[in-house]
Amino acid sequence: MRQFEGRQLLVATHNAGKLAEMRALLAPFGVAVMGAAEAGLAEPEETEDSFAGNARIKARAAVAATGLPALSDDSGICVDALDGAPGVHTADWAETGEGRDFGMAMARTWRELEARGAPDPRRAQFRCTLVLMWPDGHDEIVEGVLPGRVVWPPRGVHGHGYDPIFMPDGHDMTLGEMTAEQKNRLSHRARAVAALIEGCFA
Template sequence: MNTSDVWVLASGNAGKLKEFSALFAPWGITWVPQSELGVPEAEEPFHTFVENALAKARHASRLTGRPALADDSGLCVQALQGAPGVLSARYATLFGLEKSDASNNAKLIENLQGVEDRRAWFVCAMVWVAHADDPTPTIAQKLWFGEVIDQPRGEHGFGYDPHFWVPAHQCTAAEMPKDLKNLHSHRAQATQALLAELQQRLNLVRQG
């Protein structure tokens, strides 16, 4: 296989690796996680999801010499001026608490006490670069709109899912069947948008 057909995933998440491997397999693309190539995690100093995803993708590509994909995601709440935002995974640490889903959710709900406007959206930004200095990175950013509820519901999902109410489906993200979530979530939307862009950019042809 040509090394151009091997792309780097700027993540060590096994679930993401499996998802992207299945999605791109028909086009002959093989993914390798950056950890297998000795690439350390990149810094994420920016205030936007797109900038952080771009930084991670460029970092992985620069150290491997291969095309790379990175994503950055989180929850934004209207009444909190977009917080937790890019700090979603470590929101609680901003208040001196431990880094965990439970602490993040507890602090979010505490900060929304007495607030009527509970509008929120999950964000997923995905960036693919052909090489580290790619002047036209392929970018897909999608939002999944909902509301924050005080009491958690559902046993599926992770992070803020139990508190993210989706009015269109009358359930939380943690209550939503996996197949349905994989159609409507921010990550699902961004993945499909990215694939559509790359099909045009690279003239990808299905194998077999």
């Protein structure tokens, strides 16, 4: 994998939590991180049917707009008995036209599992794909996967998205019941970032 030699990196996200996480993780390598909002970037339309494809759209748009190397991610939950749905449409399932309602999205997920009569355990994975792109168009792609199962009813008030109905393998708590520190040690994003750092920054 290509080593990252630069001192400035644009993280193509408008999510303040993701940005803070990346900033902290990359600080030991002397990399100054800027977010998409700070750079005045709009969010490009995600039109691909894969996490890697959508992450690449975001990275390419950020590089083109700023001339800086860019890091982007696309992530979601893939439920086995729903043929991998919602997958790249994870956020879409929560869209209401007036913001996102993940309570509605979690209820839809469970409703569809019930309609299919899916047996227990209802296996699922959280997936995170990161794309690091340089101004010359070269990119490196890494993925982090957190396997587990979907449970009901939702449990816990921490985290975000589908965390309250996802129980990682080897644990008896949902991500929604874990502290940020607990979750960040094992999350799909943490695993993807670890692979990226090992390949491009270490």
